[in-house]
Amino acid sequence: MQSEKQSISRGKKILQSILDATLVPFLAIFTAVVIGGVIIKMVGGNPFEAYMGLIEGSLGSKKALSETAIWATPYIFAGLAVALGFKGGLFNIGAEGQLAVGAVFSALIGYALPQWLGYDLPAIVHIPLAVLFGMLMGGLWAGIVGALKAYTGGHEVINTIMMNYIALNTTSFLLNGIMKDPSPTNVIARTPLIAESARIPPIFDGLRVHWGFVLALLIAFLVWWVLNKTTLGFEIRTVGLNPDAAKYAGINVKRTIILTMALSGMLAGLAGSIEVTGLNYRHELGFSIGYGYDAIAIALLGKSHPLGVVLAAFLFAAMRNGATRMQFLTQLPVDLISMLQALILLFVAADAIVRYIYRIKSRGERVVLTRGWGG
């Protein structure tokens, strides 16, 4: 009897929690869209046409869907990177830099390894090597920040911002110097094209969407599994919730902080690697700018849950991708998308505002995402 009651109430609880988790983001998006529409109207545009353009351009055809998936791929990786950091109590603003580092080193393995070895590699070896190397370099880049945090208390927010600048400078240095495409017609800072054997093939003929997209979904599942089903995940979450308690529970907090940061960096590095091996086939200064910052918004919108991140990544991808069609139809500036995204983020981050507008009671506890400088 009692157990029956319990299971009913548990079912109800799950339903309630799903509703809770989705209602506020949905209302946040809705509110942002309405406000965005009003702004479009105010500047003399036609909001309906603009939104129709966005939807058409992102979902309206096979090609549009494929492009949306292409946009979503790095967003999922980078969003997961930031989300994993949040779970571990770390705010990784450095996904931007880690992504660039991952992209550069993936490209290096992609074009230079056959030259060094003197023979061509089969794709089955070359692709994983290129991807893994980029991923590891991204992890190392973030791991430095993790180590600084663990051993000196240097706050990861400032350090990752600084590391972003260092990464961009270093990338620029490499792409202008030893890694510059030497072909006589090239005049800009970019690497040579990576070898055919390092390129992730497209899933369908004639569309650009590639297997990296599938990998992104798999990795999202993997992150969920690690976080919720393994000891490591438990340690990460515990340190994220309360480092002091974690210490008393016998968790090696320093190690966990470094590991969390490194894993986060690896995910961000993957975003860069997959962009190079799956889509651009080279790295160029100016590629993939701003994904690391979009990723913060995506992680927040997805409530740091891997499934939420995937959905949020899709939303952002659809907006970025649909922007072309929207511009084409209405000649409204692309910046509109940035503004919409900022509004969505505003209402998601400050869910209290949304709860206040729509009179929704808050259930559950506040999730601690970051702490002050003291760490």
Add this chain to the structure above:
Amino acid sequence: MKKLYFVMALLIVASMILAACGAPATEAPAAGATEAPVAAATEAPVAEVTLDDCVKEEVFCVGLVTDVGKVNDKSFNQSAWEGVQQSQVDGAADLVQFIETADAKDYAKNIATFGDAGFDVVVTVGFGLGEATLAAGVTYPDVKFIGVDQFQAWQFTEDTADDSANVTGLNFPEDQAGFLVGALAAMMSESHVIGAVCGTDVVPPVWRYGEGYKAGALYADGMNSTTTEVQVVYHSDVGFDKTFTDPEWGAQTAKAMMDNGADAVFGCGGLTGNGAITAAAQAGKYAIGVDADQYLTLPEAAPQMLSSAMKLIVPGVAELVAQAKDGSIAAGNYTGSAGYAPYHDLEGAVSDEVKAAMEEINAGLLDASITPGVAPAKP
């Protein structure tokens, strides 16, 4: 929950009212009901060409895809767009439309958007779009592509020659324009120290401007047996996307140069250069603009604007669009013209000898008896 629906309904109603209020009188009744009538009201006043007409044979549509940048960047994207608009004024194009690229991965998609909509000419701006433009040339063989600042190397590989027969690169001899103002600055300088503040030298046109400037000063020295110290600074220490949009850095660099005695400053490189130009003008030194006649685009620096190193993008683009329309456009490279802008307010300050010398140098560059000797890109 009830309250929730109420507020939602309220928001929707509010947005509709706002939509109606803000709309021009003609479409007020339709606003908010469905989107189709609205679109019809805004887009189809009598006999105006709409996007849907571009598939028709007789309607000539021209699209422009910017590099990662805006059509109002006061620089090459804007000039190219003005060129496209010019072609509409001239009657060559019936409809013109642009798409601003927000991310490099959208190059292909943005070009394809015009290709799929049946546009007849697509102008792509900047070297970065070069590969995507060539690829689109194969996918859309009936569309003519004009690539601004895209040097076409296809003639070197025979196999691709046929594929790219509908792509024309529009390039400019920036080194000649830089050479001209370099010579002018050297002749006008009293301290015999002149400077240039440029965007990153990674971008070949910027490099050609900067190095042409040096070469021109050297040439003027040779003519007048003077020794001029030329300080050329490229802004390369920040992310690529920032090098052209850092007016504050440009201004500080120009000031440091003037502290070192420079009395003429050439700003080459988008807004970074504009910062330098403005700072020089404020300090009462000679300012030299770039790309367009910046006497017109930078009013705050106008009184001290000696001249500008010009590449004539607007007429170049308009000319190629006209050629595309009458079918005379040739694949490969089309070299636009470079030159220097009038002295405007400083007409009186420039002596007749200098004016004569400038005309002589310009003529020499045009008939190739003078060559700046600048490599096409930073080695």
Add this chain to the structure above:
Amino acid sequence: MDWKRFGFIALIITILIGTVVYVGQTRQTPLLIITSMLATTIAVATPLTLGALSGVYCERAGVVNIGIEGMMLTAAFFGWLGGIYMFQIYGLSAGISITLGVFFAIITGGLMALLHAALSITFKVDQIIGGTVINILAVGLTGFLNRQLFFGKGSVFGGTVPSSPGVLPTIHVPITELFAPLCGTSAVCLENVQAINRVFDQKPIAIAAILLVFISHYILFNTRWGLRTRAVGEHPRAADTVGINVIKMRYANVVIGGMFAGLAGAYFTIESVPSFEPLLTNGRGFISLAAMIFGNWTPIGAWAAALVFGASQALLINMQIFRDVIPPQLSFLQESYIVGLTPYILTMIILTGIIGRTTPPAADGVAYEK
């Protein structure tokens, strides 16, 4: 006073300037180089100083502010825009328009900060996330309006960016006039006096920034207001029990901080160059934040740190100017890459606590719950 830290900072600035003097000695007298370096350093450090002060006010009151960048950017835009409206639409004179522009910038900074305050104090949003929201919002808002207001259909300016009323003038400090007679007929002496004068001939916001550093230091450490501010940042609960209104103090300080960031924004579009460009603050807000930490949350310390960043920028500029005369053993300095990294690496070193521990206010970043 934290002499170890100041000594370290002075040492770095000396090394930076000394390097340039060494490199440029064949072409310029040391005095000319030093004065030129100092003038550039002070100017470049201006927005960083103001940004760092913004951070000091917020964080001393217990609110982390990583939205300085966004506040600066928005203020730069609206200050500039306000000036243009006054000048072009309302037909005010250039001088008045510029002055009003500065006020618009300050108010904009204050409003953005008010949003940050509301998010972090009232709605208790995570403060770092609140700041991130401000930054992203600023980019979208300014980018969109900058495009749409001037270029969009129905723009009051007819599709072109109108000319702005200009920039603030340089304030001439009459050092040359005062000391020139002492030189008598010596031309070298006169040249030197003029060179020294150049360091002091700065623009109004640059001068105001330096004054504000000392005023802020006095306010924070010698007044009742400052004591209360620090109290709510260190021990809000204790402050509350002695009758200080924690919420009010935090709101006030965050808004004041925002106004500083607004003034920093005005520096870009009203003092330095009369134009706006999307993203023109170029990460200087984040560098300000680093300067604040570098300076251990004190106004004078933050200023000194901002000067370090300014000096490394000045070194970069001068290295390119003296490109042709750089001795081979120092040629690596030409690589702007290496010198460009200095401020970032320095910041990371400072954060490790090797040169004196940086201690943030105890309650920094923690929302106050009654």
